[in-house]
Amino acid sequence: MDIAMIDDQFLPADELRKPYLDRGLFFGDGVYEVLRSYEGNLFALDEHMARFERSLKEIQIFGIDIKQVQQKVITAYEKCGYANARVYFHITRGSEARREHVPNPNTEPNFFLTIDELHTKPGLKEKGIAVSTQPDWRWKRCDIKSLNLLPNVMAKIEAHKRGAGEAILVGDDGTITEGAGSAFFAVEGKTIITRPLGHEILPSITRAMVMQVAKDAGIEAVEKTLTPKQAAACSELFMAVTTKDVVPITKFDDVVISGGTCGAITNRLIKQFKEFVRHSTR
Numbered sequence: 001m002d003i004a005m006i007d008d009q010f011l012p013a014d015e016l017r018k019p020y021l022d023r024g025l026f027f028g029d030g031v032y033e034v035l036r037s038y039e040g041n042l043f044a045l046d047e048h049m050a051r052f053e054r055s056l057k058e059i060q061i062f063g064i065d066i067k068q069v070q071q072k073v074i075t076a077y078e079k080c081g082y083a084n085a086r087v088y089f090h091i092t093r094g095s096e097a098r099r100e101h102v103p104n105p106n107t108e109p110n111f112f113l114t115i116d117e118l119h120t121k122p123g124l125k126e127k128g129i130a131v132s133t134q135p136d137w138r139w140k141r142c143d144i145k146s147l148n149l150l151p152n153v154m155a156k157i158e159a160h161k162r163g164a165g166e167a168i169l170v171g172d173d174g175t176i177t178e179g180a181g182s183a184f185f186a187v188e189g190k191t192i193i194t195r196p197l198g199h200e201i202l203p204s205i206t207r208a209m210v211m212q213v214a215k216d217a218g219i220e221a222v223e224k225t226l227t228p229k230q231a232a233a234c235s236e237l238f239m240a241v242t243t244k245d246v247v248p249i250t251k252f253d254d255v256v257i258s259g260g261t262c263g264a265i266t267n268r269l270i271k272q273f274k275e276f277v278r279h280s281t282r
């Protein structure tokens with residue numbers, strides 16, 4: 001008899017429900033997206049859908065109607081009633097009764113979505129956050145927003161132990177890749193610096209928007225790699241992520257950045273980003 005155990009209770013394996021047979025659970029075999037709303041409007045929905053479609057293609061999950069997924073996101077958001085919300089949606093390759101690495105071609109993908117209310121921590125944009133550098137132990141296709149987040153989780157745990165709110169990942173070549181859950185930026189003089197896109201980092205939507213916002217504001221943006229030592233010597237640092245947009249980094253390991261407060265360029269970008277959101281969601 002094939003058996004399973006859930007919460008210390010035995011049951012016949014063929015009575016296992018779909019979530020317990022999900023390839024996402026066994027192998028992290030799936031991709032996801034997170035987007036947010038600002039004051040009742042979903043933000044950058046097209047960009048998130050395009051990245052999701054690309055992630056699906058890169059891991060060879062085919063046959064998903066992306067417009068249908070988009071409609072599910074919209075319908076779910078309308079139902080939740082939150083002005084400011086986070087929307088997570090995932091597609092895994094599906095559930096299979098028999099655990100095998102090679103997927104069954106007939107397996108139907110699973111869709112899973114959650115929405116919760118987004119609360120911005122008071123003072124975050126003024127006080128900023130502390131970050132801790134951690135080794136980047138991720139795989140070689142970080143441009144895919146896959147469910148495999150164990151190295152990110154481990155880096156965040158280590159950062160948390162050191163009193164930091166984000167882990168800044170450092171690759172084997174000694175350069176910063178990105179945050180465990182955010183894009184990383186530095187400011188040198190009046191120029192903002194971020195790593196060029198590639199397999200080492202997620203094509204962050206907030207990153208792209210910050211670049212656009214900077215360009216519109218006449219702030220030069222340069223794509224190049226930085227070592228932690230170079231970053232610690234910069235006048236300002238900040239991170240960019242959907243759920244928080246632009247957040248100053250005021251401590252980098254043991255080094256206090258820009259006097260422990262939000263620097264002038266970062267502050268300008270925060271304000272310009274706000275304007276950008278207001279325009280795009282009008």
Ligand SMILES: Cc1ncc(COP(=O)(O)O)c(C=O)c1O
Pocket residue numbers: 034178179180181182183202203204205206207240241242243
């Ligand atoms: C590893 C990583 N990099 C960057 C980001 C920021 O991406 P986005 O701006 O699209 O939220 C995230 C967001 O979850 C992330 O997990």
